Amino acid sequence: MATRDDVLAAAQRHLNVDARASMADLAGAAGISRATLHRHFATREDLLHELGTRSLDRWAASLVAADAPGAAASGDAVRIRACLDDLVARYLADSDDFGFALTDPYLLSAPDLVERSDALVEREVALYVAAQAAGVLRADLPPRWISHALYGLLVAARDALLGGDLPRRDLDALVLSTFLTGAQR
Amino acid sequence: MATRDDVLAAAQRHLNVDARASMADLAGAAGISRATLHRHFATREDLLHELGTRSLDRWAASLVAADAPGAAASGDAVRIRACLDDLVARYLADSDDFGFALTDPYLLSAPDLVERSDALVEREVALYVAAQAAGVLRADLPPRWISHALYGLLVAARDALLGGDLPRRDLDALVLSTFLTGAQR
DNA sequence: TGGGTATGAGACACAACTGTCTCACATGAG
DNA sequence: CTCATGTGAGACAGTTGTGTCTCATACCCA
Structure with a gap:
């Protein structure tokens, strides 16, 4: 029997491939009937919202796991x-x-998701500001732009992966290196 | 009386703000009735497809206007x-x-749009390959990744502009500089 | 074995959007 | 003025997806 988490995971996976999937599609992807999907999530919005919340949870967790606040507060370049x-x-x-x-x-x-997302950007930006002060990142870039730029590179990485243009194992190095030092020789 | 081009332009503008706009929304944005919109474009797909085609036209035109093929063939770094x-x-x-x-x-x-888009990527990639050979761009980056990365930065720029985080006039310099030299000090 | 629970299949009403059609009206050219 | 053309308003049917509901059934646990 599929748990709520199983269903969410399947929906997640399927939405990564087909962003416009219907509830019927998502039920199929989870291997359950549409009725059962509706028992877990009353509306499509509920499902999407839950996934959105979890994605923001992950974003927040990553900021914490990387100790962005600590690093920013330390001011230590390394x-x-x-x-x-x-x-x-x-x-x-x-x-x-x-x-x-x-x-x-x-x-x-x-x-509400946008609001929470904005708050997370704020915390991320604090890291970039500290990075600029410590001489790690360029001080001539608006920190909000740095945030947008990294976001853009994540979109790029996702699409490159989806398009089969790059193997997953190369992405970490490529994104980091492009983010930090760009494409110029 | 609104021409077909006026309607397309209005739809374009409105879709940039609300990507999920209905035909009724787009008609309203163009200041015409839904019936008239359907006289110009039989189906929503027709409209979208036309806009997609024009966007690819622009992309292709930009490659030509910047003389990407010529520059690539020249092999001249400058x-x-x-x-x-x-x-x-x-x-x-x-x-x-x-x-x-x-x-x-x-x-x-x-x-068909994806296919044409792939073909344009191909021409763009040729420029990157030449740029790598000429020592303008890093040779250790897959040229397809360079293409994806620039695309990602365009998405980032669009969102930064939409979010009001940056003035339009700053974007050219920011995107170019981030693309070429990254965010690192 | 029996009972409670979760499920699948499918019917159903509903909502939103789409595409077509008609008709009345305005406007501009001749 | 008159006619042709383009338009808006609105009716209409069709489609697609949504959300609710029922009922038979499978399954697990006691």
Whole structure:
């Protein structure tokens, strides 16, 4: 018998492949009937919202696991740099599971999710500000842009993976290296 | 009286704000009735497809305007570098108009558009390969990844602009600089 | 074995959107 | 003025997906 978590996981996986999947599609992906899916999640919005919340949970957890607040507060360049490396790898792992959430139109328009997302950006930006102060990141880039840029590279990585252009194992190094030093020789 | 092009332009503008707009929404945005919109475009797919085609036209035109094939063939580092600068600025201008097309689920799943898009990526990749050979871009990055990365930065720029985090005038420099040299100090 | 629980299949009403059609009206050209 | 053309308003049917409900059944546990 499929648990609520099993269903969420299946929906997640399927949405990463087909962002416009219907409830019938998601039920099929979970190997259950549509009726049973509705027993778990009354509405499609409920399901999406739950996935959105979990994706934000993961984002928040990654910030904590990489100790972004600690690194930012320390002001230590080496520590901040290690934190950035760690963060990129964690974000990539998160987007393996929640990649669809990066660009899902519903999630991007749900007010409470957007609000929480903004709050997380704020915490991430604090790290970038500290990184700039410590000389780890360029001080001439708006920290919010740095956040957007890393987000964009995650979208790029997701699409490269989906398009079969790159093996997963290369992504960590590519994203980090592109993020930090760009594409120029 | 609104021409077909006026209608397309209005739809484009509105889709950049609300990617899930209905035909009624788009008619309203164009200041015409839904019936008239259907006189211009029999189906929603027709409209989307036309916009998708035009966005690919613009992409192709930008590659030509920046003389990517010429620069690639020349093998001249200075010329290739200038071409890249030009290309980034043009892509950003294109995404002012066609930003929604970057992540629109329908456009990304329409087989003929995807096919044409792949062909354009191919031509873009040729430029990156030449840039790597000329020592302009890092040779250790897969050229396809470079293409994805720039695409990701365009998404980032669009979102930063939409979120009001950055003024339009700063985008060219930020995207180019981040693309080329990254965020690291 | 019997009873409670979860499920699948399917019917059903409903909502939103789509695409078509008609008709009345405005406007501009001749 | 008159006619042709384009338009808006609205009715209409069709489609798709949603959410609810019922009922038979399978399964697990006592």
